[in-house]
Amino acid sequence: MRNVYARCMDGHFYLVNDSAHCPIDGSPADAATAVIESGDIRADVTLGTLLEAGVAARLLVDVMIVERPDGSDVAEVLQPR
Numbered sequence: 001m002r003n004v005y006a007r008c009m010d011g012h013f014y015l016v017n018d019s020a021h022c023p024i025d026g027s028p029a030d031a032a033t034a035v036i037e038s039g040d041i042r043a044d045v046t047l048g049t050l051l052e053a054g055v056a057a058r059l060l061v062d063v064m065i066v067e068r069p070d071g072s073d074v075a076e077v078l079q080p081r
């Protein structure tokens with residue numbers, strides 16, 4: 001199972017599902033909006049499929065895809081330091 005994360009303006013990577021806003025600080029990410037609008041959030045999503053679905057290449061720098069075993073816990077936010 002792959003999960004799509006987008007980076008907010010404060011640098012958090014948050015799980016993109018149906019909200020374009022970071023759950024910590026509420027700031028939006030254009031990349032999250034583009035991913036949601038692409039409708040390409042699926043189990044086998046890749047950067048390539050997001051691009052094909054219409055997400056602009058310049059926004060992919062704020063996107064990260066994490067693959068985890070099916071049924072495992074999924075982090076809502078990743079906070080790199």
Ligand SMILES: [Zn+2]
Pocket residue numbers: 008009010011012022023024025026027
């Ligand atoms: Zn944030």
